[in-house]
Amino acid sequence: MSEFLFNKFEPVTSKQWKQKIQADLKGADYNETLVWQSLEGIHVKPIYHADDFEADFTPIPGHPKKWNxxxxxxxxxxxxxxxxxIDAIERGAEAISISSEKEFDPTQVFEAFPFEKAAIYCHFTFxxxxxxxxLKDFFTNKNATVYYNIDLIGNLARTGNWFYNLNEDHQILDxxxxxxxxxxxxxxxxSLYQNAGANSIQQLAYALAHANEYLNHFYNNDKEVSEKQGTLTFHFAVGPNYFFEIAKIRAFRKLYAALASEYNCLKTCHIVATPSKRNKTLYDYNVNMLRTTTECMSAILGGANTVSNMPYDALYHKSNEFGERISRNQLLILKAESYFDTVSNxxxxxxxxxNLTNELAEKALALFKSIEANGGFLxxxxxxxxxxxxxxxxxxEQQLFDTGTLVLLGTNxxxxxxxxxxxxxELYPFVKTNVRKTLISPIIERRLSEKIEKERIEKE
Structure with missing residues (x-):
């Protein structure tokens, strides 16, 4: 068709749309009927229009052209x-995320590994x-792409303690x-903040303030270091609020670019996304596959560099071939059959x-400034x-779940x-109590359905 179909229609303004909606409501209040408020305090309208924006959209800094x-x-x-x-790589994985509680021999673990094809993400509890x-010497000789993911403050937040102590941890890192x-x-x-119950604005602001502690320590006014620095990696957990989660990742790239420009360092960051643990359930566990699928979709559309899915049975089963294969295949279907890698943004x-991207970024920036004005994140x-x-x-959020306003199908x-x-x-699916002395109160990850599930298990 040579003539564009919609050229025959006159443009309709935002005001005209609202007038039409108001007429169709037949006296019902527009705001009370159609506008809803998110947990972040953002009012979501039924329509959005070009008239809502005073300027053209700005590109998302560092949005990847592909995802792994x-x-x-x-x-x-x-x-x-x-x-x-090796099995994961042969079956379609494009990156490996390793975790360990102790040192190991990398020559044994990565024998015959295709370093030229797959990146490696490290997560150590020590x-x-x-x-x-x-590891650096080993991987350098292999020309590998590696993300070491050292996070002293993250360990403090999660466990309540430094690895050793404040001074020794920083001396080692330095x-x-x-x-x-x-x-x-x-x-x-x-991801810790989301899994513990922080809303999207808090997650963005805390991630930015968390990063600011490192940027201030390593890059402030040090042009030589700034010019040769590696990429800062961020790990986000993606929740079920589909469009908000897309906007969350986009908003963070904007926020980080603004912060990094103040330190004369790279304005792009590397984002790894995983599904949230918070809304996963023990009963009717197959629904977890639906949840993780939409959450991975949000991560991809939002612009994560790498997506690592969560097996549907990860709450209660040890790592197993079937669960891992299903989680990997969910992503393979999104990429190879649903064409989620055809368009980059x-x-x-x-x-x-x-609109959500801008509003989340603005509110998160205000919270970030408040954190900095009151002594900083640490x-x-x-x-x-x-x-x-x-x-x-x-x-x-828990109150909304307990009253049935927030629904987890098959659970409440x-x-x-x-x-x-x-x-x-095979695994204990609830929060574990580990009595120990800590410097601060740790941030505890907790699922919404734990109380209901405990009660059901006790009655079996």
Whole structure:
């Protein structure tokens, strides 16, 4: 068709649309009927229009042209870990996310690994200068792309303690950084805040303030370091609010670019996204596949560099071939069959998402400025302010779930009373209490359905 179909129609203004909607409501109040408010306090309208924007849309800094599928592998037995890694790569994984609680021999774990094809993400619950330098030498010789993901503040927030103590942790990190500042060493684990119940604005502001502690320490007024620094990596958990989660990742790229420009360092960051744990359920667990699918879609459309899916049975089963394969195949279907890698930024120019992006960024920036004006992120973490604010947000969301306003299908709505899970638990699916002395109150991840699930298990 040579003539564009819609040239025959006169343009309709935002005011005209609203007048038409108001007429169709037949006296009902527009705001009360059609405008709803999110947990972040954002009022969502039924329509968005070009008239709502005073200026043209600005590009999202660092939005990737493609995204990678990552497979998570826990390293305990090196031979088993090696087999899992190679199998994952052969079956479609494009990156490997390794985690470990102890040092290991990388030559055994990564034997025959295709370093030229797949990136490696490291997540360690310990801090060892010797081990990191050993890995660096090994991976450098292999020309590997590696993200070491060292996050001292993240460990403090999650566990309540430093790895060793404040001074020793920073001395170790400083020495590693001086030798390898061009490597991708530092990361910010913002997934902790989402999984603990922080809303989207808090997640953005806390991730930015968390990063600011590192930028201020390493890059402030140091042009030489700024010019050769590695990429800062951010880990985000993606929740079920589909369009908000797309906008969240886009908004963060804008926020980080603005912050990084103040330090004369790279304005682009690397984002790794995983589905949230907060809305995953023990009963009617197959629904978790639907939840993780839409959450991965949000991560992809929002602009994550790498997406690592969560197996549907991860709450109660140890790592297993079936669960890992299904989680990986969900991403393979999105990429190869649903064409989610055909367009690099399909959300660009979408009025609703652009509006959400701007509003989330503005509100998060205001919160970030408040954090900095009151001593900074680390100071507020030590005082317990961050923990208190997250708990307040989590309690608000929990109340909505408990009253049935927030629905998890199969758990607090339409539950299958014949489900039995007590004898199928390989892992403890609830918050564990580990009595120990801590410097600060740790930020605790907690799922919405834990209370209901405990009660059901006790009655089985």
């Amino acid at each position: 599928i990552a497979q998570a592998v826990f390293i305990d037995d090196t031979k088993i870990a090696h087999n899992l890694i 801090l060892s200068e010797k081990f990191i330098l050993q 020495r590693i950084f001086q030798k390898n500042s061009s490597e991708n060493l530092l990361s910010i684990d913002a 399909p959300a660009d120019g979408t009025y609703y998402i652009e 100071h507020q973490l030590k005082e317990g302010t961050i923990q208190r604010k997250i708990k307040e947000s989590a309690d608000k 709505k339409h539950p299958n009373t014949n489900d039995r899970m007590k004898d199928d638990l």
